[in-house]
Amino acid sequence: MRVFSEALSPYAKGLKGRETPFLEYVDLSGKGEIRRKIWTREEFWQLSRRAAFVLVRNGLGRGDHFVNGFGRNRVEDLAFRLGAAMVGSIPVTINWQADTLEQMAYKIETSESRLVLHDASFDPERREALRTLFPRIPRYDVERVEEEALLPEPEFCPDLGKGDVRTVIFTSGTTGRPKGVELTYGNYENNAEALGGRLLGLRQEAKASVLVVNPLHHTNSSAVCDCFMRFPSGRVILFSRYGTSYWAVLAEAASRKRDERLFAFTVARHFDFLEQLFQERALPVPEDTLRKAMARVDFVIGSAPVGPTTVQRLEKWTGKIPMVRFGSTETTFQVSGVDLDMPQENRREAFERGWNHLPHSGYFIGRPHPPFTELKVVRAVDRGVPGFMEECGEGEPGYLISRGGSVMKGYLKDEKASTRVLVDGWYLGFRDIGFFLENKADGLRDYYWVERDSALLIRGGANASCEAVASELSRFIHDRYGLAFTEFDLAVVGLRLESEHEDACCVTVELKTPTAEAMRDELQTTFLAEARATVSKGAKPDRLRFGPIPRTFKGSLQIGELKKFWTEAIRGEG
Numbered sequence: 001m002r003v004f005s006e007a008l009s010p011y012a013k014g015l016k017g018r019e020t021p022f023l024e025y026v027d028l029s030g031k032g033e034i035r036r037k038i039w040t041r042e043e044f045w046q047l048s049r050r051a052a053f054v055l056v057r058n059g060l061g062r063g064d065h066f067v068n069g070f071g072r073n074r075v076e077d078l079a080f081r082l083g084a085a086m087v088g089s090i091p092v093t094i095n096w097q098a099d100t101l102e103q104m105a106y107k108i109e110t111s112e113s114r115l116v117l118h119d120a121s122f123d124p125e126r127r128e129a130l131r132t133l134f135p136r137i138p139r140y141d142v143e144r145v146e147e148e149a150l151l152p153e154p155e156f157c158p159d160l161g162k163g164d165v166r167t168v169i170f171t172s173g174t175t176g177r178p179k180g181v182e183l184t185y186g187n188y189e190n191n192a193e194a195l196g197g198r199l200l201g202l203r204q205e206a207k208a209s210v211l212v213v214n215p216l217h218h219t220n221s222s223a224v225c226d227c228f229m230r231f232p233s234g235r236v237i238l239f240s241r242y243g244t245s246y247w248a249v250l251a252e253a254a255s256r257k258r259d260e261r262l263f264a265f266t267v268a269r270h271f272d273f274l275e276q277l278f279q280e281r282a283l284p285v286p287e288d289t290l291r292k293a294m295a296r297v298d299f300v301i302g303s304a305p306v307g308p309t310t311v312q313r314l315e316k317w318t319g320k321i322p323m324v325r326f327g328s329t330e331t332t333f334q335v336s337g338v339d340l341d342m343p344q345e346n347r348r349e350a351f352e353r354g355w356n357h358l359p360h361s362g363y364f365i366g367r368p369h370p371p372f373t374e375l376k377v378v379r380a381v382d383r384g385v386p387g388f389m390e391e392c393g394e395g396e397p398g399y400l401i402s403r404g405g406s407v408m409k410g411y412l413k414d415e416k417a418s419t420r421v422l423v424d425g426w427y428l429g430f431r432d433i434g435f436f437l438e439n440k441a442d443g444l445r446d447y448y449w450v451e452r453d454s455a456l457l458i459r460g461g462a463n464a465s466c467e468a469v470a471s472e473l474s475r476f477i478h479d480r481y482g483l484a485f486t487e488f489d490l491a492v493v494g495l496r497l498e499s500e501h502e503d504a505c506c507v508t509v510e511l512k513t514p515t516a517e518a519m520r521d522e523l524q525t526t527f528l529a530e531a532r533a534t535v536s537k538g539a540k541p542d543r544l545r546f547g548p549i550p551r552t553f554k555g556s557l558q559i560g561e562l563k564k565f566w567t568e569a570i571r572g573e574g
Helices: 009-015 041-057 075-087 101-111 124-133 142-147 185-199 219-230 245-254 268-279 287-294 308-318 344-355 415-421 466-481 520-534 559-573
Strands: 021-027 035-040 065-069 090-093 116-118 139-141 165-170 180-184 208-212 234-239 261-266 297-301 323-326 363-368 373-378 398-404 432-438 445-452 456-459 462-465 488-495 504-511 543-546
Touching: 009 041, 009 075, 009 219, 021 041, 021 075, 035 041, 041 075, 041 142, 065 075, 065 101, 075 090, 075 116, 075 142, 075 165, 075 219, 090 101, 101 124, 101 165, 101 180, 139 142, 165 185, 165 219, 180 185, 185 219, 185 323, 208 219, 208 245, 219 234, 219 261, 234 245, 245 261, 245 268, 245 287, 261 268, 268 308, 287 297, 287 308, 297 308, 308 344, 323 363, 344 363, 344 445, 363 373, 373 432, 445 466, 456 466, 456 488, 462 466, 466 488, 466 504, 466 520, 488 559, 504 520, 504 559, 520 543, 543 559
Parallel strands: 021 234, 065 090, 065 116, 090 165, 116 139, 208 234, 208 261, 261 297, 297 323, 504 543
Antiparallel strands: 021 035, 165 180, 363 445, 373 398, 398 432, 432 445, 456 462, 488 504
């Protein structure tokens, strides 16, 4: 038997020579038509050898980058990722949903990619624009790959190791230019243990299937598919995209063999869509059939907070409390979660403890998976700031940080950014605020997510959630000035103004009705003094301004924009 590289061996063990079904592709790109194709594990291995041949023919070898430029999920995307492991080259993702032409070009330039893969679904105008910008970089249409020759196994890269880069997935770039996250083979091996072995309870020969509908350009589906390649009895049902027919395919999959687990990685919005279909009487299968099918599925939800509405919807459709997970691109997807074997009642109690926690509520994100992942809450994540890397106490909001084998190698060609977020093996760059509560049943810590990015008020050596402070001050306005909560909006940010170490509590109030507007002068005159004398120590306001409060379409506060407004207002004062 041929000996493969350290990096490729787990995939060879899971795929090569196995004639069991592995990958079912569900193409929803046609109008109302569902097209399918199934590959066995051996067939997928051979398809990947053809992809490897294409890479070598185009001059790519160990350490060379290439771009996956698609417009939907494709089996060939996965085949080229495995083919890359055979020859040591490195795939780079394009976000077909959000990347501008400028961002695509930036990714190609930064990674020095030597090949651009595409298919018919990749935006033709952008494809031609990239051809004009990079005329010397060859293109390859992946729809031809099944016609290619097989790369002989003796020509595989023989010494690819766990420390070598497996892929580069760029961050979204919502806080600036996207950064290329370098994830290694060791990262993905660790992720398979945390995600597959711990969260999902997969065993080498235990049958399990997973429905994958999130885009492959995200870390989510990339990590899930990589994990299932390694488990010989795992099967992937890959959708080209989300559509109404997703629920029909799910129902059919659930009606098959009863001796296997069925997982579905989703986001909360998928259940918003489902509820809309139900309200519009547009379900693709009878309601009773879908409910019975969904009861067989273990839904794993991430990417956004899982609150009471989502949990109630899952209970309504499945009769179960969902599994949740937490992580990021920089941590190869999986850091913590609600394990499959956590009893339903324990899940409910853990969720409710977070929702009901005072003075700030939180969304349950489960527990880490030691020794593969660790999670802590600390007071500060910026060097030189008081409280840097100091652990918070129970219930105290702070910054979530993680350590383990899934933490990225670093950002591509950005040592400064890498150094800023990687300290002694810990990843400090989530910028997510959370807290932990001790579970009285077993004494272990349950972790909760509160809010995003710089939403802490740091005062007197302690952290206060801006959301909690805003809630307390809103209650004060309601009680003191008689305004209904619907008549105004209030938001809080912390800014270092008078002190190098402590934040000033900067309050913005948006008056939404004539009644509220009529109170402006009184609020301007009395709010700061009276609130300081009334509210708790951590919520005492320092500054007040009136104006619109920037929020996303989901209602989340845009912290950066609000801080920008405050900075401009303070500059105007001086």
